[in-house]
Amino acid sequence: MSTFVLYLHFLLNLFILAAANTPPYTPTDLILLNCGTSSIATTLDGRNWMDDDLNSLSRNNLANISLAATATEQHPSVPQVPYLTARIIRSQFFYSFPVSPGKKFLRLYFYPASYTGGFNKTESFFTVTANNYTLLSNFSAFLAVSAEKPPVAYLVKEFIVNIVQDNYFLNVIFLPSSNSYAFVNGIEVVSTPDNLYMGAHDRNNNPLKFVNNLNSFFEEFDENKTAFETLYRLNVGGNDVSVTDDTGMFREWSRDDNFLSGGDEGNPLRNDTMIVEYTSQTPNYTAPAIVYTTARAMGMYSDKFNLTWIFSVDSGYLYLLRLHFCEMMPYLINSPNQRVFTIFINNRTAEQVADVILWTGGSEIPIFRDFVVFVPNPTGGRPAKQDLFLALHPAKEANPVYLDAILNGIEIFKLNSSDGSLAGTNHELVLDPTSPAPNPGSNKKKSGGRWGILFAVIGGVVGGVAVVLILLGFLIFRRRRGMKDRDYNSRIERPGMNDVVWRLKFALQLQEAAENDEGGGRLPFSSLFITHETTTEDDTNDEFSESSAAAEAAF
Ligand SMILES: *[C@@H]1O[C@H](CO)[C@@H](O)[C@H](O)[C@H]1NC(C)=O
Ligand SMILES: *[C@@H]1O[C@H](CO)[C@@H](O)[C@H](O)[C@H]1NC(C)=O
Ligand SMILES: *[C@@H]1O[C@H](CO)[C@@H](O)[C@H](O)[C@H]1NC(C)=O
Ligand SMILES: *[C@@H]1O[C@H](CO)[C@@H](O)[C@H](O)[C@H]1NC(C)=O
Ligand SMILES: *[C@@H]1O[C@H](CO)[C@@H](O)[C@H](O)[C@H]1NC(C)=O
Ligand SMILES: *[C@@H]1O[C@H](CO)[C@@H](O)[C@H](O)[C@H]1NC(C)=O
Ligand SMILES: *[C@@H]1O[C@H](CO)[C@@H](O)[C@H](O)[C@H]1NC(C)=O
Ligand SMILES: *[C@@H]1O[C@H](CO)[C@@H](O)[C@H](O)[C@H]1NC(C)=O
Ligand SMILES: *[C@@H]1O[C@H](CO)[C@@H](O)[C@H](O)[C@H]1NC(C)=O
Ligand SMILES: *[C@@H]1O[C@H](CO)[C@@H](O)[C@H](O)[C@H]1NC(C)=O
Secondary structure: OHHHHHHHHHHHHHHHHHOOOOOOOOOOOEEEEEOOOOOOEEOOOOOEEEEOOOHHHOOOOHHHOEEEEEEOOOOOOOOHHHHOEEEEEOOOEEEEEEOOOEEEEEEEEEOOOOEOOOEOHHHOOEEEEEOOEEEEEEEOHHHHHHHOOOOEOOEEEEEEEEEOOOOOEEEEEEEEOOOOOEEEOEEEEEEOOOOOOOOOOEOOOEOEEEOOOOOEEOOOOOHHHOOEEEEEEEEOOOOOEOHHHOOOOOOOEEOOHHHEEOOOOOEEEEOOOOOOOOOOOOOOOOOOHHHHHEEEEOOOOHHHOOEEEEEEEEOOEEEEEEEEEOOOOOOOOOOOOOEOEEEEEOOEEEEEEEOHHHHHOOOOOOEEEEEEEEEOOOOOOOOOEEEEEEEEEEOHHHOOOEOOOEEOEEEEEEEOOOOOEOOOOOOOOOOOOOOOEOOOOOOOOOOOOOOOOOEEEEEEOOOOOOHHHHHHHHEEEOOOOOOOOOOOOOOOOOOOHHHEEEOHHHHHHHHHHHHHOOOOOOOOEEEEEOOOOOOOOOOHHHHHHHHHHHHHHHO
8 A cells, every 4th residue: 555655646746846957967767765664755855765664564574684763863963864764684685676777876874873672873784785796894884974074973875886788676785794783774776877987988088097007097997897986076165065956966065175184275266157168078967067166276385285185095995086177267277388287196196287278178168087096905914094195286397377276076986896895994983973063965955856766676585585586587677769758848858767667467476475475484575666657658558557556456
């Protein structure tokens, strides 16, 4: 029954949201899950979060695997959705999200608090994998938030995983460490343009430089096979940018103040009247305009210091640094060799002569440069947190008109190791984590959310039964090129929802079989079935209404 209610809610929201502004990018997959709840919720920013209710199938042994819980404390900075409720996981448990092929953001939301049922935040350690990538290992959200400076109450872990052709699921598996439990407050899956971060490099226009080997090109990894973790995304010289002010991918951009190092922090720049001229090399979804209309430059005494940022990273991994640039004072800087600077990464020269106007051909035109750097383990070999340095200094040897440097944005990603892992070491416990500062960007303004998700299948694995394999058997995707859904609002090109045909009857049979298998303890899984109306002319329609009817009848 609850599933049917969801369906109605969803349709309602579709109509409301369709009228909102269209950002440059519209994700084909969008899933927002508010874990540990049984009803849909809307955040202040207008985004709808689905529940992951498992109670509709109240199995005896489910509580030993997973249960819904509510935080018994609430820091004032913590938004209720999705942080106040959690799914507590006591043995291996996974969410299986049906997605289209391509690169996806996976965001995991954690509020390390004590939860109903006597779960102590200091005792939670767990591993998370997604499609064979180890995202977190023996992870403690409590230690992670305590290590933030200033300390924060909650955190979001963002990853990018490529879903290869013929692989229709993003399987997110939680496994508690021994004598421990896992938890998660929210899960978000959002598609990205395929070559936003990977696969868009070429030597002439968009080189991927390997900093450890000066001025060489980094072509060693298959970008399609590499998962990323976003560590930092900064709007340099500007303010926090909320997820709904991103270009449609709900990325959060933060201020850079906390990462600046050294006595002189340069000058923030901004130009509110400038129109950012995106290009095919830097399409309008790359970063929101506000990133390019604010920047940090060096100002006076630029000769005497380095404009330096320091980031804490795990040793033993490769990192991708994306630096965003845009000149924004056309009366001052409008031709090459005016503002020319050197970029140092980890004390090595990453770019000897950076001249934004030379790269872009003019002011107000944005561009980014990508660098890969390897951060080795410290001598002694044990992995540890290390500082990653980014520094800018005027390139005096080029005899530029101004001795200055500029930077508009920074994104830093960790790349998976050769064995597919992104997991780092836990932070040491920082004492007195009692008064966390408000998380940045929690003051979201109300604006258009997005629709998306078709359904989420939620499974627990008991006794090593691999539900995934069975689920894979009955999900059939149909790729229908050139076929679009009917548009409720003609300005919006909607994602092709008909691509997914959920063989629901089969799923229900499977579920019945599991239900009848009493005492065996097999397959506690339920399915949420959510879709929007698909009243198109094509022939999937019949199948679809059949499925919907089945869903209605079944729950
Ligand atoms: C983004 O760029 C695309 C392609 O150039 C264009 O069709 C679209 O209208 C732009 N969107 C916005 C919001 O500027
Ligand atoms: C759940 O765990 C408890 C304690 O470990 C055990 O006594 C109980 O039998 C388990 N229940 C089921 C249904 O497995
Ligand atoms: C949680 O565990 C820590 C360390 O064992 C302990 O100091 C603290 O009192 C516990 N908190 C609660 C609410 O039980
Ligand atoms: C995970 O690895 C196994 C064994 O190597 C492979 O069969 C499976 O297809 C992989 N799954 C995904 C989602 O890549
Ligand atoms: C998990 O991390 C904690 C704290 O860093 C540590 O005490 C514990 O030994 C680790 N467990 C495993 C299995 O690595
Ligand atoms: C990576 O994936 C994209 C999109 O599916 C594809 O066009 C490209 O050829 C792939 N690259 C490699 C090296 O497989
Ligand atoms: C901002 O940009 C506009 C348009 O490029 C330009 O005319 C103006 O002078 C700039 N203002 C400042 C304060 O740099
Ligand atoms: C870079 O230089 C700074 C200061 O000179 C030093 O503290 C740091 O250890 C150096 N980093 C690396 C990776 O060499
Ligand atoms: C700036 O950083 C580079 C690389 O770490 C270093 O060689 C140089 O001495 C620094 N310059 C100043 C003025 O600190
Ligand atoms: C990431 O892991 C995959 C296998 O899981 C591997 O093929 C790929 O090379 C790894 N990426 C890097 C940068 O090592």
